[in-house]
Amino acid sequence: MLRLTSVAAGYRGDPVVRDVSVDVPAGGWLAIIGPNGAGKSTLLKAVAGLVHATGTIEVADRATHELSARERARLIGYSPQTPTLPEGMSVTDYVLLGRTPHLGTLARESRTDLEVVAGVLARLDLRGLAGRALTTLSGGERQRAVLARVLAQQAGLLLLDEPTTGLDIGHAQALLELVDRLRTEDGTTVVSTLHDLTFAAQYADRLLLLAEGGVVASGKPAEVLTPELLAKHYDADVEVLETSGGEIVIAPVRRRPAELDG
Amino acid sequence: MATATATPRASRRSVLSPVVLVVALLVLLLTVLVSVCLGAADLGWTRVLHEIWAQLTGGTSPLTDNEAAILWQLRVPRIVLAGVVGAALACAGAAYQGVFRNPLADPYLLGAAAGAGLGATMVTVFLATLPGAVPGAAFVGALVGVGLTWLLGRSASAGSSNTAVLLLAGVAVTAFLTAIQTFVQQLNTDTIKQVYSWMLGGLNTTGWQDLRVALPYIAPALVVLCLCGRLLDVLAVGDEEAASLGVRPDRVRLVVVLAASLATAAAVSVSGLIGFVGIVVPHVVRLLAGTSYRIVLPVTILGGATFMIIADQIARTAFAPAELPLGVITAFTGAPFFVFVLYTQRRRFA
Numbered sequence: 001m002l003r004l005t006s007v008a009a010g011y012r013g014d015p016v017v018r019d020v021s022v023d024v025p026a027g028g029w030l031a032i033i034g035p036n037g038a039g040k041s042t043l044l045k046a047v048a049g050l051v052h053a054t055g056t057i058e059v060a061d062r063a064t065h066e067l068s069a070r071e072r073a074r075l076i077g078y079s080p081q082t083p084t085l086p087e088g089m090s091v092t093d094y095v096l097l098g099r100t101p102h103l104g105t106l107a108r109e110s111r112t113d114l115e116v117v118a119g120v121l122a123r124l125d126l127r128g129l130a131g132r133a134l135t136t137l138s139g140g141e142r143q144r145a146v147l148a149r150v151l152a153q154q155a156g157l158l159l160l161d162e163p164t165t166g167l168d169i170g171h172a173q174a175l176l177e178l179v180d181r182l183r184t185e186d187g188t189t190v191v192s193t194l195h196d197l198t199f200a201a202q203y204a205d206r207l208l209l210l211a212e213g214g215v216v217a218s219g220k221p222a223e224v225l226t227p228e229l230l231a232k233h234y235d236a237d238v239e240v241l242e243t244s245g246g247e248i249v250i251a252p253v254r255r256r257p258a259e260l261d262g
Numbered sequence: 263m264a265t266a267t268a269t270p271r272a273s274r275r276s277v278l279s280p281v282v283l284v285v286a287l288l289v290l291l292l293t294v295l296v297s298v299c300l301g302a303a304d305l306g307w308t309r310v311l312h313e314i315w316a317q318l319t320g321g322t323s324p325l326t327d328n329e330a331a332i333l334w335q336l337r338v339p340r341i342v343l344a345g346v347v348g349a350a351l352a353c354a355g356a357a358y359q360g361v362f363r364n365p366l367a368d369p370y371l372l373g374a375a376a377g378a379g380l381g382a383t384m385v386t387v388f389l390a391t392l393p394g395a396v397p398g399a400a401f402v403g404a405l406v407g408v409g410l411t412w413l414l415g416r417s418a419s420a421g422s423s424n425t426a427v428l429l430l431a432g433v434a435v436t437a438f439l440t441a442i443q444t445f446v447q448q449l450n451t452d453t454i455k456q457v458y459s460w461m462l463g464g465l466n467t468t469g470w471q472d473l474r475v476a477l478p479y480i481a482p483a484l485v486v487l488c489l490c491g492r493l494l495d496v497l498a499v500g501d502e503e504a505a506s507l508g509v510r511p512d513r514v515r516l517v518v519v520l521a522a523s524l525a526t527a528a529a530v531s532v533s534g535l536i537g538f539v540g541i542v543v544p545h546v547v548r549l550l551a552g553t554s555y556r557i558v559l560p561v562t563i564l565g566g567a568t569f570m571i572i573a574d575q576i577a578r579t580a581f582a583p584a585e586l587p588l589g590v591i592t593a594f595t596g597a598p599f600f601v602f603v604l605y606t607q608r609r610r611f612a
Contacts, residue, residue: 045502046273048506049505049506050502050506055290068508069505069508069509069510070484070508071508072508073506073507073508074508076506078503078506080502080503083499083503084498084499084500086495086501086553087553088548088552088553089498089553089554090275090276092275093275093276093495093554094499096275096506097495097496097499097507100507100508100509101491101507101508102498105493106489106492108492108556109275114275114306153507201309205411247566
């Protein structure tokens with residue numbers, strides 16, 4: 001579904017990420033992880049066509065640089081880390097913006113577009129909030145509204161930049177479950193950046209670890225999330241544990257001064 | 263799946279309701295009628311209405327030739343011109359606010375006013391005798407001002423159109439052109455009164471000529487702006503997200519700024535610098551009718567026309583036969599109203 005070959009992205013002549021090659025099958029979930037400033041968001045934006053990139057990015061076997069902006073928007077949905085929520089705009093109007101790539105330049109929404117939006121709102125349990133102003137929503141409701149807008153695009157590839165930003169652990173879990181449900185029901189491919197490594201381990205089927213603008217590890221969560229790699233690239237003291245159900249947990253470990261000395 | 267079926271409630275969206283449109287049209291029509299009946303020359307409102315009816319149905323006119331000339335060659339064209347100028351400035355203001363995502367943006371933001379002022383000053387000082395030269399110079403000056411800002415903004419932000427850089431370029435161009443204008447004016451103090459009275463804004467010219475000059479620019483510009491309503495709604499989520507939805511923010515901004523600047527330049531050329539219309543009217547429309555640009559732009563056209571006709575009515579009758587500068591009226595009513603709008607918004611979003 002998504003294939004990157006030797007992709008460099010960022011400012012012209014001064015790429016933030018370099019030499020990224022990765023393959024995500026249809027229906028897969030790739031989580032891009034890495035320390036702050038590693039270039040996670042830049043890579044995601046490069047796939048969305050929002051920053052300058054070299055190398056080839058193929059979505060559904062089509063090179064994205066050959067697509068028009070509108071064609072690309074029909075294939076790729078993108079939600080940024082901090083979405084701009086226009087003041088005074090209702091949830092319905094906001095989600096309707098997701099239909100933009102399916103409309104002519106000056107066209108207005110058809111009945112089909114309204115039905116798609118109504119369906120998405122129902123699916124994300126947003127029907128009761130449809131008429132509310134975006135700015136009056138809680139953090140979890142906002143993230144769901146943004147997800148609804150991206151889903152209304154009906155793109156086969158979802159790029160989610162830190163979708164759990166600002167959410168407590170329960171809301172974060174609910175949102176990721178929702179994304180996973182959409183993925184399994186519709187066969188949508190998901191690429192997300194996630195700073196929470198436990199969530200990354202539990203939801204993604206493949207991880208890409210970036211550090212200082214390059215890929216340092218890639219593969220199944222258990223292969224990438226090793227104490228050695230995390231110590232090296234995050235400069236972090238962690239233990240990789242297992243829950244009673246056998247799922248990976250990345251737990252920070254605090255070394256007491258005595259232990260450090262001794 | 264039962265939960266996925268559409269319900270009418272969930273799909274309700276912001277559209278321009280016919281009620282709002284009809285009310286706005288009726289208010290405008292009423293304003294025009296009242297305005298036509300009132301004036302420095304007292305023609306009597308029953309006779310004016312009778313005359314309009316006679317013109318519409320082909321009956322005999324109750325007015326003398328002289329009175330008919332006052333009505334059709336002085337009063338009516340001035341009212342229509344006020345409406346057109348108000349519509350242009352208000353709609354251009356709304357469009358600028360959308361394209362820069364800045365509620366304080368007005369049509370003069372990118373140097374249109376300073377450019378027009380410089381053009382008008384130059385012509386008044388150096389070509390005083392040429393009739394029709396001031397509007398032409400103001401029109402060209404306004405477009406040159408906006409063009410300079412655009413070029414400066416583009417080159418300073420290395421090709422991409424960064425709105426903050428563009429706004430700062432507007433500040434720089436405005437300051438620079440105003441400096442030249444002030445310098446030229448100070449060297450030629452004998453024309454200072456003429457220049458000053460043009461700057462304060464006014465429609466105290468005669469006949470249909472001004473309208474014939476301005477309308478060919480204003481009408482198509484306003485049509486283009488209204489067609490861009492949905493695109494401006496998309497731009498409200500920011501350039502990056504708009505781009506991810508398949509919209510080219512740079513292109514939308516170029517088209518909207520071009521159309522709005524053309525309308526502004528044409529309005530300025532026939533009316534001088536009239537402030538506040540471009541800020542006040544769009545905000546009132548947002549409060550009353552909704553914030554979607556598909557609502558704001560068309561309703562602002564009607565609201566701007568109404569506001570300007572009322573303001574010009576006050577300008578020409580409050581101290582008749584003396585006339586007040588139109589810019590003074592709009593600022594005098596606009597400034598307190600603007601504070602009121604800010605106050606209500608503060609209460610709403612606090």
